[in-house]
Amino acid sequence: MHSYYADSGYGFARRSKPYLRWEHELKLDRFLNEHIEEILAEWEDFSLTLVPVATSSHLVLRDHVRGMLQAIALDIETIQNSEQQYQKSRGNAPHLIGGVQTAASSHGGHRQANDFSLLQLCAEFRALRATVLRLWLPRVGEMTEVISNQMMRFNESIDQALAEAVVTYSSKADQTRELFLAILGHDLRMPLFSMRLAGERLKRSDLSAAQIAETGDRIRSSTRLMNSMVADLLGYTRTQLGSGMPIAPAAVDVNTVCESALEDAMAAHPQSSFELLARGDTTGVFDGVRLHQLFANLLFNAAQYGDRERPVVLGIHGETHGITVKVTNHGQPIPAASLSAIFKPLVQLPEEGAQDERPRTSLGLGLFVAREIAEAHGGSIEVQSDAERGTIFTVRLPVGLTASI
Structure with a gap:
């Protein structure tokens, strides 16, 4: 017989018994597989509160999270050495099992394409973590070494999935930014060229009053277009920074x-x-x-x-x-x-x-x-x-x- 304390972040539980028997524990991997629909329903309710009209592809997003949870369940029951655990804790696991990388990456890319901010993406993973633990822990009874270990493995996998989603989100955002800058440079060139021609024309001394007025209208039209582009750029930048x-x-x-x-x-x-x-x-x-x-x-x-x-x-x-x-x-x-x-x-x-x-x-x-x-x-x-x-x-x-x- 021996005694120990397990700290899960949700409180301490004293345990005095021979080494743990797995068959008496509600293991997290089994809980994830058996209660996945309940978890998905609660997570989706939270996700849809982040953006009023976030996306109509709810089933696609649910499939992403389903894939993440199934792969996490598989990962929890898979033996890992200390080096693998260390790398995963840093969100740097090279060979994560069963498609978490694919599902998490797909989710991050989908969220970027549907106007979610990076903060909202992170909030979804935080809600997923909290939902699983809140639904699972009341069913385990006592906090044991096995439960504590599974909780640690779960947190490692969630952190890894979040890291993969953020990498894909950031990559997509960088591509969008580069495309935007290319379009901006192309579109500003037209009104700038028009204004340059107008300036050259105004140097002529033989212009009539009507020609001068026409040239002035062309300059005004070009400046209105550029002002509209700049105003849109500033508005877009504010929304992407998360300030609305x-x-x-x-x-x-x-x-x-x-x-x-x-x-x-x-x-x-x-x-x-x-x-x-x-x-x-x-x-x-x-x-x-x-x-x-x-x-x-x-x-x-x-x-x-x-x-x-x-x-x-x-x-x-x-x-x-x-x-x-x-x-x-x-x-x-x-x-x-x-x-x-x-x-x-x-x-x-x-x-x-x-x-x-x-x-x-x-x-x-x-x-x-x-x-x-x-x-x-x-x-x-x-x-x-x-x-x-x-x-x-x-x-x-x-x-x-x-x-x-």
């Missing part, structure tokens, strides 16, 4: 904001026509600067992809519970398969046929930033598109925000 889209609510007339955004769109797309329709009370508490950015992005997008023979219509409807703004254009409908993806960063709408000379902002951030601004106000944005009604972006804003002091 900051807003400063104050008393605002949305109709006035829309008129200002319309002026920017007309300057950037002088060959397109626009209409503004407003009814009802359009005043409320909003961040006017952010709303200007939201509506300008939608108008730029509509002018870029719409039919020039038909106007882009900006409609505002004020009601007691909120304000609805719709931007409608007629052109090639957005494919149904693309409707769920166009609000993601760095996604560009497909272009068919020959393109004209109208200015384009192809950063793939405008609609993403528009969605972030709408959600920061407690609102929403949605899109529908068909050949008959055109493409309609609908923004709904509640009027219940409190003005900042």
Whole structure:
């Protein structure tokens, strides 16, 4: 007979008996296999609270975690030496058993592609660890050496899986960043080149007043485009840092904001026509600067992809519970398969046929930033598109925000 204390981080338990009998213990590997559906259900409930519309691929994500748990169960019952244990504790196991690496890596890549932050990814693994231990420990009775050892093995495997997910997430994020910088450099080149030509033209002494005015309009159009790109870049950067889209609510007339955004769109797309329709009370508490950015992005997008023979219509409807703004254009409908993806960063709408000379902002951030601004106000944005009604972006804003002091 001998006595010892086992410390699990959940308290101490005194044990006095001959060396442990495995058959009397509810081993963690068996618990993981027998209760995997219960664990997955609780973990998924937590995961879906991180982002309101995180992803519709719940079954895919559940399969990722199922694969991780099954491989962890297999790893727990596999003998390991001290060196293997040391390497795994550092998230550096070279030959992790049974697909944890594949499942964890896939999960990290999927989360990066679905706009989860690195903090949210880590929170999911923290919740998975806590869920397993909370469900398992009450079933083990006493804290024994076997239970303590299995808990240690479980924590090592979770840490390894998290390390693999973070590596894949970071790799995907680096690729996205490089792609973004390449697109940014390409797209800024067009308005900069236009401004350079305008500057060279203004050096001429034989320009008429009309030519000078036309050149000034070209410069103004180019600067509006570059300003839109920079604003989108700053908004995207803030969301990727995990701080969300900051807003400063104050008393605002949305109709006035829309008129200002319309002026920017007309300057950037002088060959397109626009209409503004407003009814009802359009005043409320909003961040006017952010709303200007939201509506300008939608108008730029509509002018870029719409039919020039038909106007882009900006409609505002004020009601007691909120304000609805719709931007409608007629052109090639957005494919149904693309409707769920166009609000993601760095996604560009497909272009068919020959393109004209109208200015384009192809950063793939405008609609993403528009969605972030709408959600920061407690609102929403949605899109529908068909050949008959055109493409309609609908923004709904509640009027219940409190003005900042």
